[in-house]
Each structure stands twice: as C-alpha cells, then as structure tokens.
Amino acid sequence: MEHKQTYYSRSLEFDGRSLFIEGPISGRKIHDYDFHEGLVAFRPPEEQKKALIGIADLPEGRINVVVDGNTIIGYVTFLYPDSLERWSEANMDNLLELGAIEIAREYRGAKIGKKILEFSMLDDAMEDYIIITTEYYWHWDLKGSGLSVWDYRKMMEKMMNAGGLEWMATDDPEISSHPANCLMVRIGNRVDPDSIVQFDAVRLSNRFFY
Template sequence: MLEHIKNYFKMEYEKNSQTIIIEGPVSEETLNTYTFDEHLNAFRRPNDQFEALKEIASLEEGRIIVARVDNNIIGYVTFHRPDEFERWSEGNHPFILELGAVEVSDSYRNLRIGQNMLKLSMMDEYMENYIVLTTEYYWHWDLKGTGLDVYDYKQLMINLMAVVGFEVYMTNDPEITSHPANTLMARVGKHITTEQQLIFDEIRFKHRYFF
C-alpha cells in the first residue's frame, strides 16, 4: 500500500528582472499565505480555481506545484487521483495518479514556467511509484490566445510532457477517441511492476472485446 510520501523541492531563477520561484508539493496552509493571479482562468474563475488547488493539496495523494513571483501564484500543476466518474479510477488503484492541469498566467508565457514546474514535480523519487496519466482535450486549450490550431497545440502539449518522460498511449476511451486531437499520455515510474502495467493496459482498453 502506497503511503503517498511528498518530498518538497524548490528552484529559483531570474526572468525579465523578476525572481520566479517554482516549488512543491505545497500544503493547503502554505497556499493560504499566497495570492492567485487573476489571469489563471482557463478552467474556472480564479477564486474558484484557487479553492480547488487548496482542496487538492489537502488530500493524502494530492500534489500542487506552483510558480510564483513574490507571494503571487502565476502558474500551477495539479496531481490527484483520477475523477471517480472517469474510467481511470476503476479499481481505485493507488499507483495511478492523474496530472490534472498545467496553467501559466498569460503575462508569464514563454518563460519555460510550465516546463520547469513539470521538471520540479518529477524531482521527487517517490513519483517513480506511480503511473501518472494526463488526458489532453482540445476544448481545454487556449487556441485563441496562442493562435495555434488543434494539431499544432496537440504537438505542443506532447513536446511539453515528453520533457519529463510522458509518452502517448492508445486507448478506446470515448472522450479521447471523440476527436483526433485529444490525447492520452502517461509516465510509467521506474518502480511500476509488470502486473501494474497490465492493469493500466486493461483500463486503457476497457470492453475492447465488445466492439
């Protein structure tokens, strides 16, 4: 049984005369001492998203990585158990974790913040005990803000996730197969067993013999 150990890491670097701090996993108590950038609104209103981050941070398996300038959060990555309504939660396997969201404020794009948050999140050796999956849906992407079409954005996300070892995986999940730009990616930790890998494969192709 996994203990969901969380080891804290931190990095700092200078960009545009500002010190950008990447850190995590951070606790709910730490998040309460920070503010949340008003441009972090890709998934819901900023205040609501900030509350969602605090809730995830309070979970035993939840992990929040943040980027901040001073005490103002300008980016974040979330890790949590798959949603109970998604197939990835089937069997309630503790070794399956979902990378739920990566978001960076519009004012701080193109500064490698997303990439650095992902790199820091995988500095923890304990992450090697997980299969971390991420479901990329085109309707969550900032196509208007970036000027990219869905396939260019898909490649952008694949390249970003590949930096920390995520690979594209096939699946018959209806939400993924509903559009060719949607993508399932996963990072299989070094300590994942063959049995655990087979369980993940079975979930990916649930009901495959009934088509």
C-alpha cells in the same frame, strides 16, 4: 501505499528577475499566497484557488507552484482520477492524474510549463506511480494562443514530454471523440508489472471487441 511528500524548490529566471518553483505545497501555504488574476482557464481565480487548496489537502494530492514574489502565477496538480472517469475503474493507489497545468498568460513563452513538469519529476516518490494526463482540445486556449488545434497539440505533447509523459493509445470514448485528444502516460521505474497490466486493461478495455 504511503504517500511521501518531499518538498523541493528551485529558482527560475524570467524577464530579468527570479521566480520560485516549489512543492508539493500544503493548502495552508496556497491560502497564504496571492493568486494571479490571469489564472482563469478552469474557473474564476478565487474559485480555482479554493479548488487547489482542496486538492493539496487530499491524502494523495500534490500541487507544485510557480511564484513571483508572493503571487502564484502557475501550478500543476496531481491527484487520483475523478470517480466519474474510466481511469478510476482501475482502483489503483499508484495511479495519479495530472489534473491541471496552467501558467498566467503574461508569463508564457518562457517554457515555464515544461520547467514545472521537469521539477515535478524531481520527486523520487513519482517513481512509484503511473501518471496520466488526458488532453482534450476543448480545454486548450486556442483563441488566446493563436495556434491551430494541431499546433497546440504539438505544444502540449512537447511540454508533457518534458515531464516524461509519452503518448499512449486508448479506446476511451471521450479521448477517441476527436483525433487531437490524447492520453499521455509516465510509468515510474518502481511500478510493478501487475500494476501495468491492470492499467492497460483499463486503457484498452474494448480491445477484444475490435
């Protein structure tokens, strides 16, 4: 599949000033931006910035960012599922994983996460893909948010719903290991029926053994 990259941008009001959502952006552009020191959910900020540059430069990689001045304060990534995950077994070039979404803590509360997901789906090319996200409670900022695991789960579901992702059942062992974990999926309107069957076979690979 040809991976089309149509650049989009829009402004976003926050605390009396304008932020900027843009993407998909290149690794070079990420390099030229500063990276907010509060983006620490996955690894130290400088290391995460390098990781995002690497994703942006992958053939299928897509990164959308929220920028305040010259500083990235939030981002979302889309790429092929990790080769160690069940989802890569589908061997589909039209299956993308929402790998990470993060907003610096001081910018939370303004629904920026929902807005960057809505923005991401403005790209017409997304209609060619099945997009998944795997939500694991151990990745959530329960301490920083002050939310219970179930309230955080509700918040994550609402945010993903803004990007058109809906809960789907799966027998993936890691997701099934805790009831708060979940798989969420968005099927683009140009995805062919055979691809959906292929995806379902991986999503519920043990269904005949129940």
